[in-house]
Amino acid sequence: DIQMTQSPSSLSASIGDRVTINCQASQDISNFLNWYQQKQGEAPKLLIYDASNLETGVPSRFSGSGSGTHFSFTISSLQPEDIGTYYCQQYDKLPTFGPGTKLEIK
């Protein structure tokens, strides 16, 4: 299995801040990486696919970058509705998810 790690595991930021979450794969996965947002009590939502492509209807303040083993997810200006847990997921091999990053408002 390809192991995914994320950092930080939790994050507290202020409204309007730029927020970055990192994701690392245990081996080269090219750009086969997705990002999801999960709000409390809800199912996950696909935000970014193929490492950097914004899913339809997702606000442009969300972005992703990276390839190979290192990836990042950025919120350019944090909004109150962005609180939740963010997961990366690889699909180079059978899919595996990162452990998640919990984002809170300071």
Next chain:
Amino acid sequence: EVQLVESGGGLVQPGRSLRLSCVASGFNFGDYAMHWVRQLPGKGLEWVSGLSWSSSGIAYADSVKGRFTISRDNAENSLYLQMNSLRPDDTALYYCVKERRSESGYPEYYFASWGQGTLVTVSS
């Protein structure tokens, strides 16, 4: 609007079986690969199984291989997960998940639409 409604979860003893169902609406179910993804209580996400539009392509996570069977009935817009020899570490919220696009009809692992999940608890 895509809707995925899971059912069949509940409390079951270790070693017993359970069958989950998912009824889909709002899209051409027969064109899309579908998956089951689970979430352990208060924890992260684990892909369980996926199958192609025609059921010709099926994959399982190692943790469930040989115990779980995924299937679908395109005429009924339904996805199923037969879970046998259940263990306490199978306790989780099980989500029915739709692929992002239908071009290939095979699992590509873009988990675009999710149901609300059905809770499976394995305990004596």
